[in-house]
Amino acid sequence: MPVKLADYFVSLDTYEKKADANFISHAHADHMSGLRSSRPCLASDATMQIVEAKKGKSYKRAELPKNAKMLSAGHMLGSRQLFIDSEHYGARILYSGDYQMQSSPVAEPIETIETDILILDSTYPYPNIEFEEKEMVISAMQSYLREKLTRGPILFTAFATSKAQEIIRICNDAGIVPLASGEVCRISDIYRKNGVDLEYAAAEGHELSSRNVIISESRNAGIIRNELAKRHSRVFTATASGFARFMRFNTDVQFTLSDHADFKQAISYIERTSPRAIYTCGPSSETFARNLKAFGKNAYSIGSRSKVNELILYNTERQ
Numbered sequence: 001m002p003v004k005l006a007d008y009f010v011s012l013d014t015y016e017k018k019a020d021a022n023f024i025s026h027a028h029a030d031h032m033s034g035l036r037s038s039r040p041c042l043a044s045d046a047t048m049q050i051v052e053a054k055k056g057k058s059y060k061r062a063e064l065p066k067n068a069k070m071l072s073a074g075h076m077l078g079s080r081q082l083f084i085d086s087e088h089y090g091a092r093i094l095y096s097g098d099y100q101m102q103s104s105p106v107a108e109p110i111e112t113i114e115t116d117i118l119i120l121d122s123t124y125p126y127p128n129i130e131f132e133e134k135e136m137v138i139s140a141m142q143s144y145l146r147e148k149l150t151r152g153p154i155l156f157t158a159f160a161t162s163k164a165q166e167i168i169r170i171c172n173d174a175g176i177v178p179l180a181s182g183e184v185c186r187i188s189d190i191y192r193k194n195g196v197d198l199e200y201a202a203a204e205g206h207e208l209s210s211r212n213v214i215i216s217e218s219r220n221a222g223i224i225r226n227e228l229a230k231r232h233s234r235v236f237t238a239t240a241s242g243f244a245r246f247m248r249f250n251t252d253v254q255f256t257l258s259d260h261a262d263f264k265q266a267i268s269y270i271e272r273t274s275p276r277a278i279y280t281c282g283p284s285s286e287t288f289a290r291n292l293k294a295f296g297k298n299a300y301s302i303g304s305r306s307k308v309n310e311l312i313l314y315n316t317e318r319q
């Protein structure tokens with residue numbers, strides 16, 4: 001069952017038959033599965049601009065009732081948490097979506113609010129997965145860019161939505177204007193329209209020289225790499241992702257640049273929102289709930305976000 005707002009039911013980043021509207025926390029594909037042309041969306045304007053650019057069509061908007069708020073999640077442009085002060089449940093409910101506590105040059109900083117029930121995303125469930133301070137990662141990336149750019153072009157592979165924009169900004173802060181694939185340009189144009197200061201040029205139709213940084217999503221990176229290799233004896237390849245902390249990518253170097261909270265950030269988020277119960281969701285929800293319990297938090301795994309309604313009712317009826 002979807003979650004009841006004041007006068008309608010909303011699903012959380014997922015499709016549910018009985019929902020009247022879908023809350024879309026942000027414009028990453030794994031949070032957009034609830035999209036249907038017939039169903040209104042509850043999301044920030046920036047999220048809807050990116051969603052509509054990706055899907056090539058427009059969607060109806062739902063109105064946010066007075067007992068609900070959308071708060072910045074710090075994850076990417078337009079990302080939001082959903083807060084409901086609910087008479088129906090007799091509790092305040094906060095759904096995190098993807099979030100990060102570290103500040104990002106291409107996302108609004110996270111806002112936090114006290115709640116009774118927290119529905120928490122489980123991307124990094126292990127206490128031993130700890131991200132470095134973002135400034136350190138950025139500084140390592142900029143040193144790499146400055147050093148290698150004198151010797152050949154650098155191809156950066158990254159998610160076209162949010163990570164690519166962060167890399168553009170990191171390049172700009174190092175005095176470099178990168179070239180971007182068509183898809184990266186399309187999303188970056190929306191960031192620019194929403195006031196994010198980014199400087200880049202389209203790679204397509206551009207003479208690719210040895211002094212270029214090119215940013216592309218992985219789907220088209222192979223083609224660009226082959227083009228570069230025809231003209232340059234050395235092409236440097238790099239990627240940036242939170243998963244670089246424990247996965248090996250097929251590039252010369254990989255930087256652990258995450259737009260998610262690690263376990264330590266999750267604890268700090270929980271402390272700032274001070275819920276009496278936490279429901280973890282997502283594929284790693286069981287591990288996350290177990291590890292949060294070990295840190296003294298009252299956490300339960302729900303796996304699917306569609307189980308939220310029943311669990312909140314169960315929890316609040318037992319108070």
Ligand SMILES: [Zn+2]
Pocket residue numbers: 026028075098
């Ligand atoms: Zn995301």
